[in-house]
Every structure is written in C-alpha cells, then in structure tokens.
Amino acid sequence: AQTVTQSQPEMSVQEAETVTLSCTYDTSESDYYLFWYKQPPSRQMILVIRQEAYKQQNATENRFSVNFQKAAKSFSLKISDSQLGDAAMYFCAYRSANQGGSEKLVFGKGTKLTVNP
Amino acid sequence: DAGITQSPRHKVTETGTPVTLRCHQTENHRYMYWYRQDPGHGLRLIHYSYGVKDTDKGEVSDGYSVSRSKTEDFLLTLESATSSQTSVYFCAIRSNPGAVHEQYFGPGTRLTVT
Numbered sequence: 001a002q003t004v005t006q007s008q009p010e011m012s013v014q015e016a017e018t019v020t021l022s023c024t025y026d027t028s029e030s031d032y033y034l035f036w037y038k039q040p041p042s043r044q045m046i047l048v049i050r051q052e053a054y055k056q057q058n059a060t061e062n063r064f065s066v067n068f069q070k071a072a073k074s075f076s077l078k079i080s081d082s083q084l085g086d087a088a089m090y091f092c093a094y095r096s097a098n099q100g101g102s103e104k105l106v107f108g109k110g111t112k113l114t115v116n117p
Numbered sequence: 118d119a120g121i122t123q124s125p126r127h128k129v130t131e132t133g134t135p136v137t138l139r140c141h142q143t144e145n146h147r148y149m150y151w152y153r154q155d156p157g158h159g160l161r162l163i164h165y166s167y168g169v170k171d172t173d174k175g176e177v178s179d180g181y182s183v184s185r186s187k188t189e190d191f192l193l194t195l196e197s198a199t200s201s202q203t204s205v206y207f208c209a210i211r212s213n214p215g216a217v218h219e220q221y222f223g224p225g226t227r228l229t230v231t
Binding site: 004035037042043044045047050091095103104105107108109110 | 148150152157158159160161162165175176205207209211218219220221222224225227
C-alpha cells in the first residue's frame with residue numbers, strides 16, 4: 001500500500017519570504033499523480049498544485065512550485081513571496097494512475113504553516 | 118467551485134442513533150467519495166461511488182454505509198453512531214475532463230457523537 005509522509009507538523013515563515021514544505025511517499029508503482037492541497041481555517045480543501053509522475057518538469061502555479069524527485073520519492077512544495085493568506089494546513093496526496101479502481105487519494109498528515117507579519 | 122454541497126454542515130448526535138450525511142453535486146460527475154478527517158491522520162477514504170448504485174469500500178468503511186440512487190446525490194449513513202465516528206466528513210468528486218482527474222472537495226460536515 002502507498003504511504004505519504006509529511007515530516008514537518010508545523011512550519012513558520014515571515015511574510016514575503018520563501019518556505020518549503022516536505023513530502024515523501026512510498027510506492028512500487030511507476031505511474032501516479034501527486035497533489036498539494038491547502039486547508040485554511042475555513043476547513044475547505046483547496047487544490048494548490050499537481051504533478052504527473054511521467055513529467056520531468058516541475059509543476060508551477062504562480063507563487064507555488066514543486067520539487068519532484070522521482071527516484072528519491074520526494075515531492076516538496078515551495079511557496080514564494082509568502083502572504084498572510086497562505087497560512088493554512090497543507091496536505092500532500094498521492095494517487096495511482098492505474099485505470100479502474102477507486103483512484104482514491106492517499107494523504108499525508110499535514111503541515112501547519114504559519115505566516116508571520 | 119465544483120458545485121458540491123454537503124448537508125448538514127454541523128451535527129451533534131447521541132451514541133447509538135442513526136445519522137445520514139448528504140453530498141450533492143450539480144455537474145454530473147461520475148465518481149464521488151466520502152473521506153473523514155481526524156487529527157494526526159489526514160483524510161482517509163470511507164467509501165466511494167463510480168456511478169448510480171455502484172459503490173465500494175475504502176480503507177475505513179466499518180460502521181458506514183452509502184447509497185447513490187441518482188448521479189447528483191451520494192449519502193453516507195452511520196447506522197448506529199459511536200464516539201469514534203466524531204470527525205469532519207468531506208465529500209469529493211473526481212473531475213471528468215483530462216487525464217489527471219483531480220478531486221475537488223465539498224465544505225465538510227462536522228459530526229460530534231456524544
């Protein structure tokens with residue numbers, strides 16, 4: 001079974017600075033997808049960014065980018081120019097690309113990010 | 118906004134009572150999911166549906182049942198609620214277009230079993 005590990009329960013960053021959240025995963029599959037979700041205090045789960053394992057290029061969405069290291073099974077999230085609104089829980093998630101089945105997401109336990117003004 | 122609503126948004130119930138949570142979507146998505154979120158566990162899949170009347174179990178399905186009689190509604194039932202089922206419950210849909218099929222989540226239901 002696949003597992004996702006977020007080793008940093010909490011992180012903090014100064015406004016306008018850059019922070020990197022870590023995620024590692026364990027799988028025997030070669031084809032899969034990885035996601036970062038943000039959960040602000042409102043509790044809504046918001047998709048931040050996704051990465052297809054077959055793509056070597058790291059995904060980028062505005063101030064959010066990932067460092068995907070397939071051999072190391074590492075998928076970190078970098079937030080540049082941090083804003084107060086970035087304060088939230090961040091969850092890393094894995095999904096198999098195998099067709100059929102549930103296509104369920106396997107989540108890490110989350111990292112709580114605090115942004116200091 | 119993936120057009121997902123959940124009802125109720127908050128509920129307090131007593132141990133042993135039945136509880137039904139509703140997930141409603143407006144965009145005709147085939148796949149729907151129920152997850153629970155607990156401190157220290159992230160989100161875990163309870164049940165999912167891949168079409169009307171087509172459902173299957175996730176990793177934490179004990180004590181839960183689901184039904185999907187029409188595309189837009191996916192119901193989660195706790196037949197006899199227990200304190201261990203106190204949690205936040207999220208419904209999700211799988212987007213239809215494209216190969217990645219991201220999942221988008223509803224606003225969540227906070228359930229407290231006393």
